[in-house]
Structures are given as C-alpha cells and as structure tokens.
Amino acid sequence: xxxxxxxxxxxxxxxxxxxxxxxxxxxxxxxxxxxxxxxxxxxxxxxxxxxxxxxxxxxxxxxxxxxxxxxxxxxxxxxxxxxxxxxxxxxxxxxxxxxxxxxxxxxxxxxxxxxxxxxxxxxxxxxxxxxxxxxxxxxxxxxxxxxxxxxxxxxxxxxxxxxxxxxxxxxxxxxxxxxxxxxxxxxxxxxxxxxxxxxxxxxxxxxxxxxxxxxxxxxxxxxxxxxxxxxxxxxxxxxxxxxxxxxxxxxxxxxxxxxxxxxxxxxxxxxxxxxxxxxxxxxxxxxxxxxxxxxxxxxxxxxxxxxxxxxxxxxxxxxxxxxxxxxxxxxxxxxxxxxxxxxxxxxxxxxxxxxxxxxxxxxxxxxxxxxxxxxxxxxxxxxxxxxxxxxxxxxxxxxxxxxxxxxxxxxxxxxxxxxxxxxxxxxxxxxxxxxxxxxxxxxxxxxxxxxxxxxxxxxxxxxxxxxxxxxxxxxxxxxxxxxxxxxxxxxxxxxxxxxxxxxxxxxxxxxxxxxxxxxxxxxx
Amino acid sequence: xxxxxxxxxxxxxxxxxxxxxxxxxxxxxxxxxxxxxxxxxxxxxxxxxxxxxxxxxxxxxxxxxxxxxxxxxxxxxxxxxxxxxxxxxxxxxxxxxxxxxxxxxxxxxxxxxxxxxxxxxxxxxxxxxxxxxxxxxxxxxxxxxxxxxxxxxxxxxxxxxxxxxxxxxxxxxxxxxxxxxxxxxxxxxxxxxxxxxxxxxxxxxxxxxxxxxxxxxxxxxxxxxxxxxxxxxxxxxxxxxxxxxxxxxxxxxxxxxxxxxxxxxxxxxxxxxxxxxxxxxxxxxxxxxxxxxxxxxxxxxxxxxxxxxxxxxxxxxxxxxxxxxxxxxxxxxxxxxxxxxxxxxxxxxxxxxxxxxxxxxxxxxxxxxxxxxxxxxxxxxxxxxxxxxxxxxxxxxxxxxxxxxxxxxxxxxxxxx
Numbered sequence: 001x002x003x004x005x006x007x008x009x010x011x012x013x014x015x016x017x018x019x020x021x022x023x024x025x026x027x028x029x030x031x032x033x034x035x036x037x038x039x040x041x042x043x044x045x046x047x048x049x050x051x052x053x054x055x056x057x058x059x060x061x062x063x064x065x066x067x068x069x070x071x072x073x074x075x076x077x078x079x080x081x082x083x084x085x086x087x088x089x090x091x092x093x094x095x096x097x098x099x100x101x102x103x104x105x106x107x108x109x110x111x112x113x114x115x116x117x118x119x120x121x122x123x124x125x126x127x128x129x130x131x132x133x134x135x136x137x138x139x140x141x142x143x144x145x146x147x148x149x150x151x152x153x154x155x156x157x158x159x160x161x162x163x164x165x166x167x168x169x170x171x172x173x174x175x176x177x178x179x180x181x182x183x184x185x186x187x188x189x190x191x192x193x194x195x196x197x198x199x200x201x202x203x204x205x206x207x208x209x210x211x212x213x214x215x216x217x218x219x220x221x222x223x224x225x226x227x228x229x230x231x232x233x234x235x236x237x238x239x240x241x242x243x244x245x246x247x248x249x250x251x252x253x254x255x256x257x258x259x260x261x262x263x264x265x266x267x268x269x270x271x272x273x274x275x276x277x278x279x280x281x282x283x284x285x286x287x288x289x290x291x292x293x294x295x296x297x298x299x300x301x302x303x304x305x306x307x308x309x310x311x312x313x314x315x316x317x318x319x320x321x322x323x324x325x326x327x328x329x330x331x332x333x334x335x336x337x338x339x340x341x342x343x344x345x346x347x348x349x350x351x352x353x354x355x356x357x358x359x360x361x362x363x364x365x366x367x368x369x370x371x372x373x374x375x376x377x378x379x380x381x382x383x384x385x386x387x388x389x390x391x392x393x394x395x396x397x398x399x400x401x402x403x404x405x406x407x408x409x410x411x412x413x414x415x416x417x418x419x420x421x422x423x424x425x426x427x428x429x430x431x432x433x434x435x436x437x438x439x440x441x442x443x444x445x446x447x448x449x450x451x452x453x454x455x456x457x458x459x460x461x462x463x464x465x466x467x468x469x470x471x472x473x474x475x476x477x478x479x480x481x482x483x484x485x486x487x488x489x490x491x492x493x494x495x496x497x498x499x500x501x502x503x504x505x506x507x508x509x510x511x512x513x514x515x516x517x518x519x520x521x522x523x524x
Numbered sequence: 525x526x527x528x529x530x531x532x533x534x535x536x537x538x539x540x541x542x543x544x545x546x547x548x549x550x551x552x553x554x555x556x557x558x559x560x561x562x563x564x565x566x567x568x569x570x571x572x573x574x575x576x577x578x579x580x581x582x583x584x585x586x587x588x589x590x591x592x593x594x595x596x597x598x599x600x601x602x603x604x605x606x607x608x609x610x611x612x613x614x615x616x617x618x619x620x621x622x623x624x625x626x627x628x629x630x631x632x633x634x635x636x637x638x639x640x641x642x643x644x645x646x647x648x649x650x651x652x653x654x655x656x657x658x659x660x661x662x663x664x665x666x667x668x669x670x671x672x673x674x675x676x677x678x679x680x681x682x683x684x685x686x687x688x689x690x691x692x693x694x695x696x697x698x699x700x701x702x703x704x705x706x707x708x709x710x711x712x713x714x715x716x717x718x719x720x721x722x723x724x725x726x727x728x729x730x731x732x733x734x735x736x737x738x739x740x741x742x743x744x745x746x747x748x749x750x751x752x753x754x755x756x757x758x759x760x761x762x763x764x765x766x767x768x769x770x771x772x773x774x775x776x777x778x779x780x781x782x783x784x785x786x787x788x789x790x791x792x793x794x795x796x797x798x799x800x801x802x803x804x805x806x807x808x809x810x811x812x813x814x815x816x817x818x819x820x821x822x823x824x825x826x827x828x829x830x831x832x833x834x835x836x837x838x839x840x841x842x843x844x845x846x847x848x849x850x851x852x853x854x855x856x857x858x859x860x861x862x863x864x865x866x867x868x869x870x871x872x873x874x875x876x877x878x879x880x881x882x883x884x885x886x887x888x889x890x891x892x893x894x895x896x897x898x899x900x901x902x903x904x905x906x907x908x909x910x911x912x913x914x915x916x917x918x919x920x921x922x923x924x925x926x927x928x929x930x931x932x933x934x935x936x937x938x939x940x941x
Contacts, residue, residue, distance in 0.1 A: 159810065
C-alpha cells in the first residue's frame, strides 16, 4: 500500500501545467533586462520585467509597474510559479520561462589594496562620474595633475574594466597637463579595438607599469596616497605621490539566490546558474526554462552579451531535439516515493504526486533516474532504448569471438569518438550507444558478463564536460561499484573499466579497447 | 578542369564557410524553419576546429572543440541544411529576390557511398598528402594539387587498386546556380603565416612548429612532429606571433592564443612526465569564467618569461635555441626540444562579395555593428568578424541566424503580396 505523504512536507511539488508557454519573466536591473524584454516582445511574448534595483527605474508604460524582489521560483518550463515580495505584500505570477538578465555587481577593490575610498582614492566608477564634469577635478597642487590607476594587481582584471580605464585615460589626455599612470600585471587587450586604444594611450604619454611579482606598496599618508615600487623594466626603486589614485573594480555575477535554488546543479556552479562547461555554450542552464544572460553566466563582454540576447530568442523557440524520443515512464505501482530520482535529476525534471512524475519538456532523456531508481520503477519505453539488456543478450549471443568485449559508449563522446575513428572495430567488440554514461547501471554491466562478455568498457565524457553535469561521474561510480561486486564474486575487476572520452579522442578510445582486449588475452 | 552539368538550387540562406560558425548558423536557422546551403572549400566540413585536439587531462579544460561533433550530428540529421564541400563561390550578384550565386563544385573524386575506406589506395599512392582523410570520419578524398594524375596524368594507381571502383579521376566539376534570400559570411580566419616572422625559424629550424600544427598532431596521435622522433623534455610556446605587432601592421590581440597555449601546456605536462614548459609572452589574457584562478595556476605550472624572443635557431645539444632579452636587456639563450609558435588569426579573404566593408584590421563588418554588415541581407558570424574562441563563435552564429531570420520575416512582411 502506498504511503500518503502530507503535501506540506515537500516543497518542490508543483503540478505539471504548460499553459504559460508564451509568458516570460525577465529579471533585470539595467539596460540589459530592458533589451531582452524589448526583443522578446518583438517576438510576441508576454513579458514581465522585474527590476529590483531602485536606481534604474525609468518611467515605464502602464501595466509595467516595477516589481520588487523575486523570492522563489518553482515548477517547470511552461508553468513556473514565481513569488515576489513587494511593498504591498507577496504576490505570485505564472510564467513559462524565467530569464536572469541582471547587471553585474560592481565592487571597488579598495580593501584588496588596504585603502579606503576617499576623494583622493576614488573607485573607477567614481572617477568616471568625475570625468563627466571635468571642472570638478581637484585643483592641481603642482603644475601637473598626476593620476594613477591600480588595475588587476591582487586579482586579475577584466577587459571590460581595462576598456573603462582606457576611456578615462583618453579623456584625461584631452585635458592639458595631466599624467596618467597604470599599475597592473597583465594588460587585458582581448577585446575589440583594445590593443589599438592601449597603444594610442601610450603614445599620448600614459605610463604603464607591468609587474610580475609584487606590485607597488601603497601607503596612505596625511598628504595622500604614496606608491613605492621597483620599476619593472629598469629595476629602480621609485616613489609616486599621485593627486588621484583610482582603484579598479571587481565584476561579479548578480545576486541569483532564488534561481540558484531552482536549478538543481547550481550548488556545483555557484554563484553562476550554469556549469562552466562547453556543453552550455549559450544561455541555457541544465533546468529547462531558466536562462542566464550575460553577467548571470559570467559573460561581461558587451559583444557577447549582445549575442546572448539573440540566444534567448533561439532558446525559447528551439525545438528540443531530444523530444522525438519519449521520456522515461514511472510505474506508479513500483514507486515508493523515495525521491531518489528527484534528488539526482540534474535537470530538475521530476516532481511527484502519488508517484514520481517526469516533465517530458524538462527531461533530456539522460537516463540517470532510470539507472538510480532502487525499485526499477522508471523505464524507457521508446523502441530505441527498449532494453539495453536485450541488446547485450542478442548482441553477445551472435558474437563467436574470444574474447568478447562490451563497450557502452555515451552518445556525446564515446560514440562520436567511435565514428571519428572511421574504421570498423574488431568483431570482438560489441558497442552499445547510450545517451549518457549515467544510464549504465550495475544490472547492465552484470548482464554483459552473464551473457558471456569477458570485459566491459564504459566510455563517458571527461569530468566537467557532461551535458547532464554529473552523469559521467555517476557512471564512473557505478563502474567502481561493479568492480567491488565482481571482486567479491571472484572475478578479476580490472576487466571493467570507465574511460573518459570526447568526440575528438578516437585514439584514446581505441587504446582503451585494445588494452582491455590484451588483458583478456593475457588471462586466456 | 572540364565543367559539366548545371544544377539550380534555391535556399533561404547562403552560408559561406563550413566551420563551426557556419554550421552552427545552419543548425539554428533550421530550428527556426529556414533552410540553408553551407558552402565549404575544403573536402570536409568543420574548418579549423576539425583539426583541434581534445585538451582534457583527467578533466575537461573547456576548449570546446568537441562541440563540433555534436553540431555535425545535427547537420547530418537535418533536411534543412545542405553542406556543399569542395565548392568555390565564383560570384555573387544581387537579384530581385536576394542573391544569385554561381558555385563550382570540384568533383568528390572518391565517392563516399561506394568507398569502403579500406585504405588500399593509400598504400599504393606515391605522392605524400595526395590522399587525405577527413579528421571527422576518416572519409577519403584526393587533394588534386598534390596528385600526379592532375599534374601530368602519370599515375592512376589508386583508381587501379580500388576494389570498389570508388575512385573517379575523370568527372568534371559541377556548376551550380543558387538563389538565396540572405547570406551569412562565416569564412573564419586565416592562420598567420609564420614564415612572415622568419626570425622564429618556422620551416627552417626542425622542432619549430605552429600551434595549429601541434594541435593537429596531438589529435592524430602524439609523436609525429617530435624532432628526431624523441619525446620532448622541454617545450617553449612563443605568444603573439602575428598578433599585437605594430611593426607588421597587426594592431590587435588574437584573443584565444593564451588560453590555447596554457591548455596545451597542461595537456602535454599530463601526457609527458617531467616536461618543462616555458611561455614567452607580453601579457596573459583571461580565459574561462574563473580567469583569476586559471592565470594563477598557470603561474605555478609554467615558466613564464615576459619577453618575445629575438631569434630562434638550430641548437647544439638540444634541437632548438631561443635567444631573448631578459629583464635588464641582457641576452639569454635557452635550449629546448620543441617550440610552438602561437600564431594569430588573420582576416579571411572574401573577394567574391564586391563592396563588403571590412574594419581597420581587415575583418568583415564594422565596429559597433555586431553581425550586421554594410550590405543589406548580408550578415557575418564567427572569426570572420574578428578573433573569437569556439564558444564565442557559437554565440555569434546564434546571433547571426537570429538576425537573418528577422530580416527574412521583414522581407516577407514588406513584400508585394
């Protein structure tokens, strides 16, 4: 008999409903959020723009009252429930998508240099504001105005920040009798036009000091900051008392807490929503319907941010190519609501009512839930995936080679490496393509041996490269589990192996297979 | 070459270049219900990325090269994308409905549907490099510029030995007339020609290779470019070869070389125990989201020398000698086994699209215009627009496809119907 669990015990529960596919919540705060909003409205989406920072509330058309803090997001693509805390109390909105498009958090680095923020030691932002009204620049004590910048000394700087420093210098150069100095480690010219602007600034007289080891020592004295340093090219001890010492800034992702809670893998990628992986090159996160634009995914270059906006449109319209395959199904008579699947699904695709329930639009068919379910309640029913075990049985049965080796290959790495190899493998190898290495479970490995295989190889993506974030790690753990199991049964555990692969490592696949083959031959 | 047959094709978007930017643009367009023809000069799609090695050690280093295999799978499964390999653009004209394009497809020479890739032709071919294999699926083809049949008809060994009769030396090229409603220029980049910097010894000193050559070697199996066939104990990377070099009029950073060299260094150190890596550089550029951590790691793992060498020459005990000026202008000589030149990205040559504006560095497009060009209906994506990483090229492709699709919809909306 199934246990009835009071709903209040589980917070994750949301009904699966897809009635809000056209409604988008954009979390903004400056121009970026508004640009995303404008772009999506042009595509005919119904957009709620939530801006939680007071300073950026420009007059907006009616019906677009500023919404305040997002406090929670629950649900699935097409039917999220977003809760807000507003001055008039809590309110909720039903939306199909949630897009994080907030500006970067900018914080001055005074504390890293042991400085305090004063008129003589302003932050880069302070100084930019000052340059817009140059008459407010301090009265020159001497004939020249000496302006020094501390840039990326304790922590690497960003080309975006470097571009802003160049802007300041370009402006300073148009003011007579100013001398800019930049104290840095690495000039960050990896951005459009930066190298040329940097050269121009140098030609106009700005001095750049690049330090390898320790940079200047900054002493705050009564008459202002004093910089003591060994000039890197000449090796001479020098001292500078600038009229202004400008302190650079950190660029950090915005505060994303409610969304970090909604994307299950964010615990591994905090403070970002996306894993740092080539499998997430655009704005998509592992959770369908939650997208990260620009700073929310660690992208600050304005040119790439502009691509992100277009990428949002593409992500919303995109047919998810995996949807041609059916999602796995849960047998309610077997499900005991242990919640293993809900906890392990990297895509946050599972909820439950009387039994676990999988949202087909959020599921990418990685198969982790099916492999992990202790009750074997989750199975794929589509023809292709029907039964890995049947494939093993039928496959091994018609092989009359000795030895016989079964290779489970992830569709995104091992199988592609196999294809890139181009030649047919020896008939001793039975390859079974699985969507993710996380699909392969103990029963598959044991079945291979039971049906006569001599060795098993599981080929998954390298760590940090799994499209299901940790499917490869789970696959490797299960191989380890299988090895222990086999050792206990008196079988040589070295005959089961996990290998990390990528589509462009065909030789590595081949070498691993040959190694296993040789090990089998050696055993006789 | 004889020209036979004449085909006509219609498509929504013509994509010039079958590297990752072009292919990804095509995939994105197909998702928006638009079809495209990707024109690629080489015998196989993938561009430079097809030759890149996976940089993973025990974990992924996020270079992104493996994404190409994913994109190709989508391309293969999509009926909306047609990839024309071995095809040159002869001219592009404006027409009432967009663009009228003349293409010339050189024959495939080895018919993929018949060839069993047995490799017998490779065994008998006397000309090195005449038979080439796609790094993506090992499909064979003939490089006519190296094949002696196309020089003087002196050899037909491959055609005679082929058990399937898959070798076709006689078919002429095919002319194709294509009409397209929009164009995406995704012509990628040209690698800087290292011989322009003769003092670095590329092509003269054995043991001096370009970063692209090293990458291809690592993909195909390490070892073939090691001088004297011995695994190197020391490697030096020279950064900014053809980048940030005002003396030769190249006032820009190629953006990806620091990341590439440092990833390669990590990979090689992982493969070769005790390998010493030195990096000659001006400034280290950021890569990855955790760039501060990555650069601090590099400072621990690699010997960093902030100096660009004055000369690279053949060494005495070791294959290569690097001469550079140290901090106090003193002359330093360092002997190493292998030198990799981190060559920069040059703009592609696009001579068939008359009137297409380029920026000050010669890359397509104008500053601040994003993927738009000065020509209506012509967009630009990827490294053709300026040096870009794989990830940035993919983002660019999505953007160009989006803009092209908006343009085409406007086109329909404002049409005469």
